Amino acid sequence: xxxxxxxxxxxxxxxxxxxxxxxxxxxxxxxxxxxxxxxxxxxxxxxxxxxxxxxxxxxxxxxxxxxxxxxxxxxxxxxxxxxxxxxxxxxxxxxxxxxxxxxxxxxxxxxxxxxxxxxxxxxxxxxxxxxxxxxxxxxxxxxxxxxxxxxxxxxxxxxxxxxxxxxxxxxxxxxxxxxxxxxxxxxxxxxxxxxxxxxxxxxxxxxxxxxxxxxxxxxxxxxxxx
Amino acid sequence: xxxxxxxxxxxxxxxxxxxxxxxxxxxxxxxxxxxxxxxxxxxxxxxxxxxxxxxxxxxxxxxxxxxxxxxxxxxxxxxxxxxxxxxxxxxxxxxxxxxxxxxxxxxxxxxxxxxxxxxxxxxxxxxxxxxxxxxxxxxxxxxxxxxxxxxxxxxxxxxxxxxxxxxxxxxxxxxxxxxxxxxxxxxxxxxxxxxxxxxxxxxxxxxxxxxxxxxxxxxxxxxxxx
Numbered sequence: 117x118x119x120x121x122x123x124x125x126x127x128x129x130x131x132x133x134x135x136x137x138x139x140x141x142x143x144x145x146x147x148x149x150x151x152x153x154x155x156x157x158x159x160x161x162x163x164x165x166x167x168x169x170x171x172x173x174x175x176x177x178x179x180x181x182x183x184x185x186x187x188x189x190x191x192x193x194x195x196x197x198x199x200x201x202x203x204x205x206x207x208x209x210x211x212x213x214x215x216x217x218x219x220x221x222x223x224x225x226x227x228x229x230x231x232x233x234x235x236x237x238x239x240x241x242x243x244x245x246x247x248x249x250x251x252x253x254x255x256x257x258x259x260x261x262x263x264x265x266x267x268x269x270x271x272x273x274x275x276x277x278x279x280x281x282x283x284x285x286x287x288x289x290x291x292x293x294x295x296x297x298x299x300x301x302x303x304x305x306x307x308x309x310x311x312x313x314x315x316x317x318x319x320x321x322x323x324x325x326x327x328x329x330x331x332x333x334x335x336x337x338x339x340x341x342x
Numbered sequence: 343x344x345x346x347x348x349x350x351x352x353x354x355x356x357x358x359x360x361x362x363x364x365x366x367x368x369x370x371x372x373x374x375x376x377x378x379x380x381x382x383x384x385x386x387x388x389x390x391x392x393x394x395x396x397x398x399x400x401x402x403x404x405x406x407x408x409x410x411x412x413x414x415x416x417x418x419x420x421x422x423x424x425x426x427x428x429x430x431x432x433x434x435x436x437x438x439x440x441x442x443x444x445x446x447x448x449x450x451x452x453x454x455x456x457x458x459x460x461x462x463x464x465x466x467x468x469x470x471x472x473x474x475x476x477x478x479x480x481x482x483x484x485x486x487x488x489x490x491x492x493x494x495x496x497x498x499x500x501x502x503x504x505x506x507x508x509x510x511x512x513x514x515x516x517x518x519x520x521x522x523x524x525x526x527x528x529x530x531x532x533x534x535x536x537x538x539x540x541x542x543x544x545x546x547x548x549x550x551x552x553x554x555x556x557x558x559x560x561x562x563x564x565x566x567x568x
Contacts, residue, residue: 136381142388146372155362155413155420159398162368166395169388176385187381194381 123182126301127234131179132189133197133291133298134242137223138172139190140197141165148212157209160254164216171245178241192295196287203283210262210269211276214338217255218280221334225327233301259338274340281331285324292320349408352527353460357405358415359423359517359524360468363449364398365416366423367391374438383435386480390442397471404467418521422513429509436488436495437502440564443481444506447560451553459527485564500566507557511550518546 145165152158179186206212231242263270292299303319335341371391378384405412432438457468489496518525529545561567 139381139385139388142392143372143375143384146369146391149369155365155416158369159365159402162365162395163399165372166368166392169392172385173389186385190381 123235124233124301126295126297126299127238128179128182128184128189129192129295129298130230130234130301131175131182131184131238132186132191133193134223134227135172135175135179135186136190136193136197138168138175140201141219141223142168142172144201145216148206148209151206151209151212153209157258164255174241174245178238182238193291196291200283200287204280210259210273213255213259214273214277214340215280217259217334217338218277218331219284222281222284222327222331225330229323229327230302233304256334256337259340263339270340273338274335277331277335277340288320288324349461350459350527352521352523352525353464354405354408354410354415355418355521355524356456356460356527357401357408357410357464358412358417359419360449360453361398361401361405361412362416362419362423364394364401366427367445367449368394368398370427371442374432374435377432377435377438379435383484390481400467400471404464408464419517422517426509426513430506436485436499439481439485440499440503440566441506443485443560443564444503444557445510448507448510448553448557451556455549455553456528459530482560482563485566489565496566499564500561503557503561503566514546514550 142165145161145168149158149161152161176186179189204215206215227242227245231239234242259273263273292302299320302323368391371387371394375384375387378387402412405415430441432441453468453471457465460468485499489499518528525546528549
């Protein structure tokens with residue numbers, strides 16, 4: 117794998133992870149269409165999925181620009197991300213929506229945190245991908261409307277959201293163990309300004325803990341408890 | 343359904359048909375991903391699917407502009423198009439590619455033929471949707487490469503392509519019977535400059551016959567016989 121001199125170790129990993137996450141989300145969203153209750157919501161799901169595909173293409177192109185083989189860069193993350201998707205296959209339209217909202221939200225927070233760790237051009241690109249948000253608004257609205265109609269759903273969906281995050285943290289820890297350069301890159305963000313001796317894995321745990329804080333706000337937006 | 347005065351009967355039907363065809367293709371392409379032999383081809387499939395989604399959104403917006411309810415406009419075509427998809431579910435990656443190429447090709451020829459039948463703005467929009475083609479080039483290349491490696495595949499894939507068209511013509515005839523205003527609109531194209539007495543259904547048969555001619559050229563591009 118040929119890399120330009122300005123690319124920190126781990127950046128290719130990071131872009132590969134994000135690219136495969138987007139591709140996986142694309143197929144997952146498209147696959148959930150059979151759960152959609154109407155033609156209108158099927159179309160909205162398709163639009164969300166297509167946006168993920170655009171992100172995937174952007175990240176893939178950046179990998180090519182950096183001299184990396186994009187498929188090689190994505191390969192280490194196929195198994196953990198596919199595992200997450202399989203272990204959190206939604207059984208209903210509402211579960212699918214909550215997964216979309218929670219998953220997109222965590223992914224976006226993660227992007228924002230790590231954008232500053234990569235080279236400037238990659239950071240601009242990642243921030244650009246994030247800039248076109250707001251599409252997921254209908255998701256939170258739909259979940260809230262369903263809860264208004266049947267408040268008993270809240271308990272089950274709150275549990276579901278917790279499981280989504282738990283499974284994500286578990287897969288993330290495995291990725292961190294298997295990709296030490298990526299872990300080191302991610303640990304930089306938290307270690308800055310701190311006394312030394314912070315192990316990468318501990319730093320990553322704290323990083324994910326802070327992702328979980330934003331998660332609580334997203335649950336509230338859908339009318340769910342933590 | 344409120345319609346502007348300039349909209350011919352049948353145009354809403356036409357846009358509804360095209361919109362649902364694009365949405366159906368989006369989900370079909372995304373669903374075929376499990377047949378893809380590599381991460382690279384999965385990504386290419388996702389890009390093709392996302393392009394269909396963009397077309398769907400464009401056509402849907404046009405329906406809204408014309409004062410139609412887009413889901414209502416699509417509804418009559420859900421069953422025939424879903425039937426076609428179900429009756430022609432690909433069993434292999436190559437069958438999926440041939441279906442993409444043949445299906446997109448017929449759809450594009452159909453768009454081109456009918457664009458002139460709608461109001462000018464709709465025609466511009468349909469031609470605009472068509473303008474961004476060329477993405478399917480990798481499909482024909484991949485099929486040809488597979489045939490070069492294993493020429494015995496040609497017979498089976500040629501039969502498959504014939505079945506795709508046969509099933510499409512069968513569904514199209516059902517649509518023409520069920521939607522007389524759409525049939526009348528489509529019949530205009532062929533009837534122009536001809537002596538009177540051409541029934542709509544006969545005109546539509548001839549229109550589809552001419553689509554089948556272009557189909558032969560597409561088969562040749564993939565290295566298949568008619």
